[in-house]
Amino acid sequence: MTVASKSSASGHLPSPLPSEAELASKAPLGQVAEPGPELRKLRARDQPGYDVGVLDLVIRDGLFFDGTGAPAQQLDLGLREGRVAALAPKLEAGPGTEVVDAAGAWVMPGFIDTHTHYDAELLAAPSLAESVRHGVTTVTVGSCSISTMLCEPEDATDLFSRVEAIPREFVLPLLRQHKQWSSPRAYVDFLDQHGLGPNVTAFLGHSELRAHVMGLERSIDRRVRPSEAELSQMEALLEEGLDVGLLGLSTMTTKWDKLDGARFRSSPLPSTFARQREYNRLNAILRRRGRIHQGTPDIVTKVNVISFLLQSIGLLRRPLKTTLITLMDVKSNRVLHKLVAKLAHACNRLLNADFRWQALPCPFEVHSDGLDLVIFEEFGAGQAALHLKERADRDRLISDPSYRAWFKRDYATRFSPRVWHRDFYDTRILDCPDAQVVGQSIGEVADDRGLHPVEAFLDLVLEHGPSLRWKTVIGNDRRRELERIVSEPATVLSFSDAGAHLRNMAFYNYGLQMLKLVRDAELRREPFMSIERAVWRLTGELADWFDIDAGRLAMGDRADVTVIDPNGLNDELYAYDEADMEGLGSLRRMVKRNDRAVRATVINGRVAYRAGRFAEDFGQVRGYGRFLRAGAGRAPVPAPRSTPSKAGTAAA
Secondary structure, three states, rough: OEOOOOOOOHHHHOOOOOOOHHHHOOOOOOOOOOHHHHOOOOOOOOOOOHHHOOOOOEEEEEOOOOOOOOOOOOEEEEEEEEEEEEEEOOOOOOOOEEEEEEOOOEEEEEEEEEOOOOOOOHOOOOOOHHHHOOEEEEEEOOOOOOOOOOHHHHHHHHHHHOOOOHHHHHHHHHHHHHHHOOOOHHHHHHHOOOOOOOOOEEEEEEEEHHHHHHHHHHHHHOOOOHHHHHHHHHHHHHHHHHHOOOOOEEEEEEEOOOOOOOOOOOOOOOOHHOOOHHHHHHHHHHHHOOOOEOOOOOOOOOOOHHHHHHHHHOOOOOOEEEEEEEEOOOOOOOOOHHHHHHHHHHHHHOOEEEEEEOOOOOOOEEEEEEEOOHHHHOHHHHHHHHHOOOOOHHHHHHHOOHHHHHHHHHHHOOOOOOOOOOOOOOOOEEEOOOOHHOOHHHHHHHHHHHOOHHHHHHHHHHHHHHOOOOEEEEEOOOOOHHHHHOOOOOOEEEEOOOOOOOOOOOOOOOHHHHHHHHHHHHOOOOOOHHHHHHHHOOOEEEEEEEEOOOOOOOOEEEOOEEEEEEEHHHHHHHHEEEEOOOOOOOOOEEEEEOOEEEEEEEEEOEEEEEOEEEEOOOOOOOOOOOOOOOOOOOOOOOOOOOOOOOOHHHHO
């Protein structure tokens, strides 16, 4: 994988969040807690069956976080045969033992990323290195109603490629080359035999389920309802998926996401055409089996959030585990996130719901090449442009005065439901053949040219096409509100969208940004959460709620570990680079390159990534990641304290 560095300054976090200059004070942070009884009884000297001389790997001299929220402790971690075999203040390494130096570092369970779109990439480059280099050891595929388990390659590609902004000409050949399965069981069998990088969990996508059972054309015809036989077949396939360990079902109700290809281009996804009766039938299975409904509400209006909440409520029945995207402090509506957070929290507490918003612990910054950005799908003029795939067709459209008038009307409609703030002054041009505009906002270019901002934008697109590279921040730009969001009990830290929107966003390192957010507050002496609780939110809490065998490090646990250098939790986390995509030829994507932050990533007891380099056989052989079946988790531990502890402010 080759990396070409871009200007870091253009990718830095917006000013409302603190810079390193504001955190110049590096006073020592707290003290390490004395070992508690739970950790003392797990130490190597209390485990007579473990011979430290035959340990495969020792992670030495680190501050140890077990993923439960318990106080951090200075302990060595010993691994053998992919499991935690020893925990002690000092472990001796045998002659064949590999040693990772964690002095001054934090040792914790690997991060769990429960919302990715790696479905295609894991076929071409199963290392999924862009996540693993940032401490992620488990990922989830099949999100947003789109999976690759059932449909033949062309249908699967048309469902996937435009929604996730991965060019169809790369996805279709990949699926044709690799896809030999058409059922959940066969898909899981494939993953069991595949040389995975991180561990993988999966949802069955409802759009794919519908398209497979009804046929793609019928599944997107609002006049057609599935027959009883078709509903029964959907139920049977969902049951099969849960039998083999899928997390649950993912659905889609927003009209933003569109089909690719020539056959049904720009149709909304099949899941958006389902009626409540169909959802009820499938939800009944999820409820009975304690599995998860991952949903996408109408992302613009959020009105149907009420329906998802009502389905989750467990009065006189079992609650339905439900998670939706996304809780965000969007610039276009500074109140909505507070209202829906309170509503979810009340339903969980008073009505026995089991509902979680997905939330990113970082600013939601998006980049665009010309017009190629999903936010334009939220209004008619934008949809019309994105429907046209060829640049010449788009150029003709955006040259039309009537189209420009239409775009201006949509842009000026300030009080309609929206996600994008629709403010071209709140942008920054990062790259353009016309060097004079680089560094300016599109609004400033408009002022210089004496034009309306929409006219200036469309002129730039007409002149430069995808060579116009610009960015904006959609939300999560206010530090205090972001701290409240990540502290909200009715959230899970998720929604990286890793593997998708390759030219638009890169949240692969959101776990590191969460730790920086919490640590920075400690450094300012304005703590809002302990480091232990932050680690739990990124690991053990997710493992418990998704019911998978991950997220904790106790004796006998699977050994998924990340070693974090807290001094690497700096402004490098916000800078963007670009890299070639392994296994996908000339395709390039946005990435993060903050290698100081992660000293090592260990997956199933094997060092996958260390000191900026991957193991030579990583992603090529079996033995690192594996498919993790839902239902294999352990009894959840109580939520840790929400206030900072002395150990939580451990060692800068």
